[in-house]
Amino acid sequence: MSYTPIKRPKFSLLDRIYLKALGQGLCITLRHLVLALLGKSRNKKELGGSGIGVTMQFPEHRWDKHLPEYYRGAPALVRGEDGRERCVSCQLCEFICPPRAITIKPGTLPADASNQKPEKGPVEFEIDMLRCIYCGMCQEVCPEQAIFLTKEYLITPETREDGKNDKARLYEMGGTKRGLVNKWNQYK
Structure with a gap:
């Protein structure tokens, strides 16, 4: 050599x-x-x-209006226009997450009058924000567009337990999103 x-x-x-x-x-x-x-x-x-x-x-002035469109902040779950959960608990985001920050316990959502067939959904959905690296892979892999990276950047927890966002907190951060949801498509 x-x-x-x-x-x-x-x-x-x-x-x-x-x-x-x-x-x-x-x-x-x-x-x-x-x-x-x-x-x-x-x-x-x-x-x-x-x-x-x-x-x-x-504290008086923030970066909110200066953030670029491609900014990747905290991940959050979103609901559909009618308030139903978009997540089908496929666990693709859990499998693709490099630091293993996402934990999902799949289950069946209770049937109500608006849907005739039982739907799959997460019983528990948790993201450990102390482990999350904000890569955006969970957003890219989601087939139902149920998880998005928000523009939120003020996410400093006081304790380790505050750093874990559960399902209710994730839906609170995400809100509702408009657009086609594959699992509700009657022609699918």
Whole structure:
């Protein structure tokens, strides 16, 4: 097996003692300082700042209107237009979840007057938000479009038990969603 030796570049004295990099960083900092003192700092209006600095004043101003369309926040379950559960408890989201944050206990939902046949649904559905990596694979794999990643980013639990979202909490976060639901399609 042969190898090709790689020649290392020769650094000057300024590069070796990092003076050049320190000078560049200092120039950037001074430029921000001058702009802040003149009241012309970047994103002053968008961040709700006073013009001194570029930091968002967090409790009063939030990122909600600045989040991009592709932002992946906390996962949540959604209901259909008529309030019925969309989840058919197929467990695909549980199987595809890389950190194994989703736990589903499948079962049969009680029949009511609006549907003649018994429906499958989750008896228990839990997502451990401390393990979730917000990859979005659960949303992609769901055949009934029952799980979505919301724009929610303020999800700091106080205890480990608060970090586990149960079925009721997930439906509360998700709300209702319009559109075709395959399991209610009479022609399927």
